[in-house]
Amino acid sequence: MELSKYSIGVGDRFAHQGVAQLRAIMKANQSGLEISPVWNKSNREHMYVHTHPADVRREADTAVATLGYKGKYFVDADHINLSTVAPFTETADFFTLDVASFIGKPSSEADMETFIDSCEKYIGELSIPGIEKPLHVTKELLKSIASKFLAATQQASEIYKYLVENKGAGNFITEVSMDEVESPQTPVDMLFILKMLADKGVPAQTIAPKFTGRFNKGVDYRGDLDQFALEFEEDVLVIDFAVKEFGLPKELKLSVHSGSDKFSIYPIMADIIKKYDKGLHLKTAGTTWLEEVIGLSVAGGEALELAKKIYANSYNRKDELCAPYADVIDIDETLLPSVEEVNSWTSEKYANTLRHIPEHPDYNSNFRQLIHVAYKVAAEMGDTYTSMLEKYSEIIGNCVEENIYERHLKRLFSL
Numbered sequence: 001m002e003l004s005k006y007s008i009g010v011g012d013r014f015a016h017q018g019v020a021q022l023r024a025i026m027k028a029n030q031s032g033l034e035i036s037p038v039w040n041k042s043n044r045e046h047m048y049v050h051t052h053p054a055d056v057r058r059e060a061d062t063a064v065a066t067l068g069y070k071g072k073y074f075v076d077a078d079h080i081n082l083s084t085v086a087p088f089t090e091t092a093d094f095f096t097l098d099v100a101s102f103i104g105k106p107s108s109e110a111d112m113e114t115f116i117d118s119c120e121k122y123i124g125e126l127s128i129p130g131i132e133k134p135l136h137v138t139k140e141l142l143k144s145i146a147s148k149f150l151a152a153t154q155q156a157s158e159i160y161k162y163l164v165e166n167k168g169a170g171n172f173i174t175e176v177s178m179d180e181v182e183s184p185q186t187p188v189d190m191l192f193i194l195k196m197l198a199d200k201g202v203p204a205q206t207i208a209p210k211f212t213g214r215f216n217k218g219v220d221y222r223g224d225l226d227q228f229a230l231e232f233e234e235d236v237l238v239i240d241f242a243v244k245e246f247g248l249p250k251e252l253k254l255s256v257h258s259g260s261d262k263f264s265i266y267p268i269m270a271d272i273i274k275k276y277d278k279g280l281h282l283k284t285a286g287t288t289w290l291e292e293v294i295g296l297s298v299a300g301g302e303a304l305e306l307a308k309k310i311y312a313n314s315y316n317r318k319d320e321l322c323a324p325y326a327d328v329i330d331i332d333e334t335l336l337p338s339v340e341e342v343n344s345w346t347s348e349k350y351a352n353t354l355r356h357i358p359e360h361p362d363y364n365s366n367f368r369q370l371i372h373v374a375y376k377v378a379a380e381m382g383d384t385y386t387s388m389l390e391k392y393s394e395i396i397g398n399c400v401e402e403n404i405y406e407r408h409l410k411r412l413f414s415l
């Protein structure tokens with residue numbers, strides 16, 4: 001099973017927007033591109049929303065049948081590990097092996113030595129085609145990379161083996177993710193991580209490193225854009241080298257776990273993948289849930305009331321809701337509107353405050369980030385929430401489609 005060159009991960013917390021998301025992708029594909037949708041959902045999301053991996057498969061299949069979509073599509077067991085993979089095994093065909101928590105765990109002396117010895121030929125000045133300065137590889141550097149990543153890649157190979165036993169080799173896509181950590185992996189880290197994966201027989205088709213800068217939930221990238229561009233370009237070149245040198249799958253590409261809406265790095269990535277004619281996988285998740293709330297506010301009346309109730313509950317429980325996401329949000333509480341204030345808002349004011357158009361005078365990134373992490377509030381409303389999604393599905397679906405097409409795909413693929 002092979003992923004196509006371009007793919008986009010579309011998260012959908014409440015599993016109601018599959019058709020709208022696919023409409024956006026099909027619209028982009030009309031320009032001759034072949035972007036494959038990948039419906040991704042993590043174990044954590046399933047737990048909060050009380051959904052099952054089979055629901056995502058059903059949603060994807062239904063969307064594809066409804067629109068008569070003929071291209072490839074996938075269902076991603078996002079951020080799974082050995083203890084959470086089992087319920088996803090049957091219905092997913094894309095597995096994101098999250099081994100971040102194994103970074104820095106010890107490996108045996110013998111394993112360390114075997115790895116370092118196998119890298120003998122790279123010690124010295126290592127030229128990677130396209131990268132101006134050769135990489136300076138020393139034994140000490142290899143030791144430090146192995147002590148950080150050998151156990152993590154070993155873990156990836158164990159999850160991969162489990163999947164081969166339970167699904168059969170070749171029947172699923174393998175992604176390896178290390179993005180949910182504090183310190184970014186450098187291109188030289190990436191090179192040797194890929195060697196470890198190749199040595200262990202993990203045929204990764206996508207790799208998700210932690211990039212430099214902040215990837216806060218639902219808002220734009222914060223960091224040095226030039227530094228990001230340099231790192232992203234070097235990663236692309238390192239992957240190209242690693243594919244040839246270590247015999248990894250030729251379609252191996254970067255996966256960017258965006259935390260949604262990293263608009264300022266989209267054109268940078270677009271330029272680089274175009275320059276080298278490379279593929280890309282981009283995961284988005286909460287951006288669709290936010291469009292649901294925007295759609296409800298636009299619908300007005302009882303739907304606007306519900307959107308206000310979601311904010312009130314989010315505001316009153318902000319500490320609890322923000323805690324699991326503390327590392328990936330930056331909310332200035334003094335800039336959050338009061339519940340009374342929001343209760344007085346019109347449809348327009350609510351939607352403009354939440355919608356991700358940073359130059360709009362009403363846009364408030366603090367408000368947006370809080371709602372982003374507050375999908376648990378809507379999940380607890382159960383039918384009250386989902387019945388409104390159904391009742392106002394046209395307005396909401398239009399918001400979802402417009403968001404994915406206009407703000408994401410157009411920027412990412414220079415449409």
Ligand SMILES: [Zn+2]
Pocket residue numbers: 079177179180257
């Ligand atoms: Zn991630």
